[in-house]
Amino acid sequence: MTGGTRRNWLLDLLLLPVGLLTFFPFYLVIVNTFKSAQETSSRPMSLPNTWDFSNYGNVFEETPIVRSFGNSLVITVCSVLLMVMIGAMAAYPVVFNPGRMNRLVMLYLLMGFMIPFQTTLIPLFQLMTDLNLVDRLYGLIALYAGGAVFVFFLMLGYMKTIPKELSEAAIIDGCSVWGIFWRIIFPLLKPITVTSIIFQTMWIWNDFLAPMLFLGSNRNTTLVLEIYKAKGEFSVNWPMFMTMTVITLIPIFVFFLLMQKQIVKGIVGGAVKG
């Protein structure tokens, strides 16, 4: 559908207030990082009187935000890598060694889509305690690895498009089942691996419920958990809280800028298949 140039200018004008309103909360957060607590409460919306950067220094001094960032990074990287590997591996026999048993395995795994995390929460809490996995980064990583079912589902759809002749030819050439997967199949999965990594990264980086329940101590907080604690500690000091929020949002914004196209592609791919 094409419209004249005049009509298009109208669209710009029509969306401008909606866009400004949508962006407004981020504007508020940013301007208030340069104010004192008093100025924030008396003039929350205006630009700061003087641009004061001391809140930024204070956040790094008073909160363990660097360590929390490191923890979030370790947890996210390790669990995403695990999930991608486990999920891709699981799809391999289901696609290349089909049979009644692997059909059942597939249904068993896809059932996971219908099971909300909340339903498993109480026994999970006990299980994590019994296995001594509470307040351990690797405990949370192991727990997240169980979320590989979503990756498995994405990989399954993609792997079905890989021609079977590829693996048959490799077998004739004397390649083992193990070698075929790692040397031939896995490298071919790159596009869907990128999609999986993006979605799982967003989930784990942003997750609050699991870290809240399974990480308690000050040493092992994630960035989101740190924000939650800060909200309690700085309940009267909004500028400090806002500054922390901005510092947290910067890497997310960079991720968004770099990955926007990939995220959209992933949404589309996932939606079309789903």
Place this chain on the structure above:
Amino acid sequence: MTKALKQLQYQVFLLPILLVYTLFTIYPLLRSFVLSFTDFNGYNKDYNFTGLKNYMKLFADDAIVSGISFTLLFALLSTLIITVLAIPLALILDQNFLTKNIHRAIFFFPSIPSGLLLAFIWGFILSPVSSGVLNTVLRELFGVGPQPWLSDPLLAKLSTIVVATWASAGWHAVLYLAFLQAIPKDYYEAASIDGANRPQLIRYITLPLLAPAMTVSVMLLLTGGLKVFEVPFALTKGGPGFETHTITQVIVLRGITETQYGLASAISIVFFLIVLAIAYFQVTLMQKREERIQ
């Protein structure tokens, strides 16, 4: 190499996922089911089977009843509002105009950061005190006194839904946009030659062809809405009273905080059944709808 050995080599690839998935998802699900019929409290190793007692108790428990009803309200209302906003937004973003990309980014970005963080930011805007941002705007523009956005039962519920809408509408608009862009241009050209005007094109070509996108988007919104926790928790802590408690928060409260494992397990099983039933009916109904209108 014998066939059996080769088979075995393939099956080894399933071991890791079967292990973590069974341990962290299936086993806890089954155990939830078992615990829901007991009076297990976490301390006493021996516990008694109490039949359906926990399930009976659910409906007499204020927190649980209000958790279930608020969660359902949130899921349904946020799905409805987001869908009603996302489709026109996608139609607009499908046009060619100067600020298209920047607007798409602005609407899409709020779906990327954590919901907890976004809800805290909104807590600043909706702060019920007179220096709260929204209350300041209302006072200076309209002379309206401070409104209890987060402490009045009805306003608190609506506030959580508004924040969730702000955070997700752009994401769903992008999903619809992808489907819009897949509609062949010939359809529009053919219909235009037959004399269809713009509203007719949207009514008879665009909307019917968006039906599959709608099935997916509504499914994601409903299941996500039922699992909601962070946004209300960060905005209102579940208050006033139990008004904006979500099912998740109630499970944590009764189960982890108060160690009423049996009762909390019963809530989780009821929750599981609600999610199953709603997902099943939604997908069946909307797929029938797709067949009917296409």
